[in-house]
Amino acid sequence: MKLLKIALLLLFFTTARAQQIQIGNGLVERNFTFDGKVWRTTAFRNQSTRQLIPVKSDEFLILAMDKQKGLTIADFTATGSPEKYNRADTTFLTFTYKPLPQVTKDPVAPQLIKVQYSLKKGENFLRKQLQLLYKSAATVDRLEVERLTIAQEQKGGGKGEPVFAGNQLFLGLEYPGGYARRTDGNTPKDYGRHYEKVGNYSDINLEGRDIDHQGGKGLIRLMHFPGFALKKADNRYEINSKTAVNGFSLNNQSAEMAFMTYLEGLWKKPKSFLHYNNWFEPKAKDLSGDGLIDIYREFKAATAPYGINLDAVVPDNGWQNTKSVWDPLPKFFPNGIKDVKRLSDRLKAEGTGFGLWLSINGYVNKIDWGLAEGYSEAKPNAYFAKFGRYYSLSSTKYKDTVLKKIPLLAKETGTIYFKHDFNQLSDLAPGNNHPPTDRHGHEANLDACLEVLVATRKMNPGIYQNMTNWVWFSPWWLKYADALWMLAGDDGTNGNWPEISTRAMASTDRDTYLWRMWGNPADRPLVPISRLMTHGIIKTSDGRMESKSDNLQDWQEYVLMHYGRGTLLKEWYISPSAMQPEEWKALCTVHNWAKAHQQALNNTFYVGGRPDEGSAYGYMGWKGDKGVLVARNPDAKTQKLRIPFNQSVHVSGKNGTVFHADVVFPYADAYPQNFTAGQDIEIILPGYATMAFEFEKGEAGNAVPMPALPVYHTSEQADGSTTELTLPTTVPDRCDLLVTGFPNLPELSIDGKPLVPARTSKAKINNFASYALAGMPSAQAKPWNMASFDLKPYLGKKIKISYKGAGAFKSFLLIEQAVAGKKVPAGNDILWPITNNSRRQTIPLINKTH
16 A cells, blocks of 8 residues: 555656646746646746746737637647757757647638747747648738736837836847737737837838737737748648747846847847948939049048048949849949949949948839839838839749849949838738738738848848838847838928027937937837938038038037937948038047947937927947947037936946046046936036037046136116126137027117127928928927027127017027136047137026017
8 A cells, every 4th residue: 555655646746747848048947837738838937046927828829810819729739748859059849739629620720830949058038939830721810929928017019029027028029020019918009109100100000900809917919910821842831930039137137138138149240331322412423434433532532541431332222224123224334233343343442342222122113114024013001102112022023033133233243231222011912922911911021021131141241231211110120130210301400499500400300300219218119229320421512401600510519419329320421522621520530439439339328308399418328337428408508418327228337336427529628527326427518519428437537617607687678688798808719699589589789789690590390301200290399580699709898788679589698718628639539629628608698488
């Protein structure tokens, strides 16, 4: 009897152990339990901290086109024991299931479904993929690769985004076109993220087929829309899901920081790329002669003294024969691709590379020609129908053609950069290898697009790939592309808030778009700002985006803001003939400074408020204990910029550590304040100032004392207002009276003599490009006129400024008084401290509200 009891106990424990299985590597673990029919995930475990997250799981869901209820793990049974094995440094665990008899007639019930998990040694995340095997043709509407319930608080989700649970676990599909829902299974709603309907975004209609009508508290779903099963050589059909990933934070990281660490092992490595684009320069668009060669020689002569060389020269739209699939235009290249190679080789011999603009779907080319040649046109949804025509990337003939021609073009011509423009990826047409819906057409066209990117990179591993119009900010795009368009207008000046400089308005334009998408720390894209295409630095022979009164400092500040965003894709839409030697110095020293600080700038975060409503803002980046801040005050009044100094901007150091900052633009000096990790950084910015700071550990140094402010007195009279003040004698730089009327300016005089403005500007309310207007207009903007008056002729004098005949207006004194500036070290990678011997102060003189 005693032996029988022991045997029964051994059988019980053996059976109990057989009901559970894990896949883990010492860092992370996923636990499964057998319920008598199938294996279900019951927990995720952080093995380094022993933290356990209990899970209730349906494992997956397969939904037919015309149904509301899909098949989950409950509709299947295991065909045998799990298969677990190791290959090299990776562990695999595979479960195989067949449908229960009662569901075999469901149109999406596969003959078999395989669920495979994989986990590499040393990685804190594991992957999951489904394989659905069919005897005959099948169409799956929605496939949920993960369907599980977790009690911890959840954040994130959306199109191409991960979900975060309990600030320690991340889950997502490694696919830019996947969809993640959380909290109740339906959050966020489609296009429900703060930034998803801004600018020229990609609008794809899911027709509500992403919605789970049962939902459930804590439900997380990771899904995509595969459509048709693919026919295989043995006359069977299969669908392979997109790959899901889940991982844990380690070493006291936030879940977001852990995700970014994971992403760094997956994405195309960050790479700086400097090039000239010919779009705004007419004489550089003639590709038959020496136009591009001559332009490059001008750049080389100007930048070589600073140790700078362009990585490439890039012809934009116009090089191609529009009645072809990416053949060269005979007007420029009579011998076809051989002549393109000749131009590329000539540029290489001169010392630079060659790039091309190219829309993968043929947008801007002659689609009617293509239809006559047997290519298929995409049928766009209502949003994209407002724009131009394009081919279906998923259609057999066009896909086969571009998969061959684009990689071959890159290889045979030595192209090292592609600007892939106009990525609509919407197709509702039948016959293009997907069901005729927007969601399935989008996935099929996206898959084809990614195939082209992968094939091109395989043919030319060093190629830089830039995805522009109508992409979206999924971090998984960076597995395939180096840069993504910021979804703005190509160029623009924002006139919502009073600024005297047109160049300043150009910075406000770019930065307002970035504020709208990256300005909310609780709901911003995970794509680093440094990986954005921002349409670069523009200075053209026709004076685009500048006015004749803009000065050298305006130019330098505009350049600094571009680089201060962390920009890796450095686009110069510059006409060398429009540049002066000091403008080259400003440009090149900023470029070299950014290169020297690129690691910190790679990690920039937007900080501050909305630029075109007058709020101070900037870009803060850290690499270890080194930080860089480029900040700007778009208003006349002095402002305080508050900056997080914690994990929300991916600071990984120990709280309580003391740091200091040095000002490196527009002057060189210590910033007279200590900053403590874990507590917000606060920086004072004078009116209309653009400043750059470098941070590191240690106590603050001594700063040059600020000059005393001029004393003034303002009074009101029946017919207007007056300000009396005595101006100091030593002002090496600006001493400006800035007056803004809402909308009309008052009449101004000094000691009874009318004042003539040196500079003027006026409002352009919500001046956003029509195709990129979505989500951008400011409700606070109101008409204004602004004038700047040079008061330097009155230095050392007591003056009386009179204002008459206006309603609401503001008046400020902007003064840059002399100081004994500190010595600046020499070097081409040092920012040019253009006002090193002065300090700016702005004094509010009048604020008349009616």
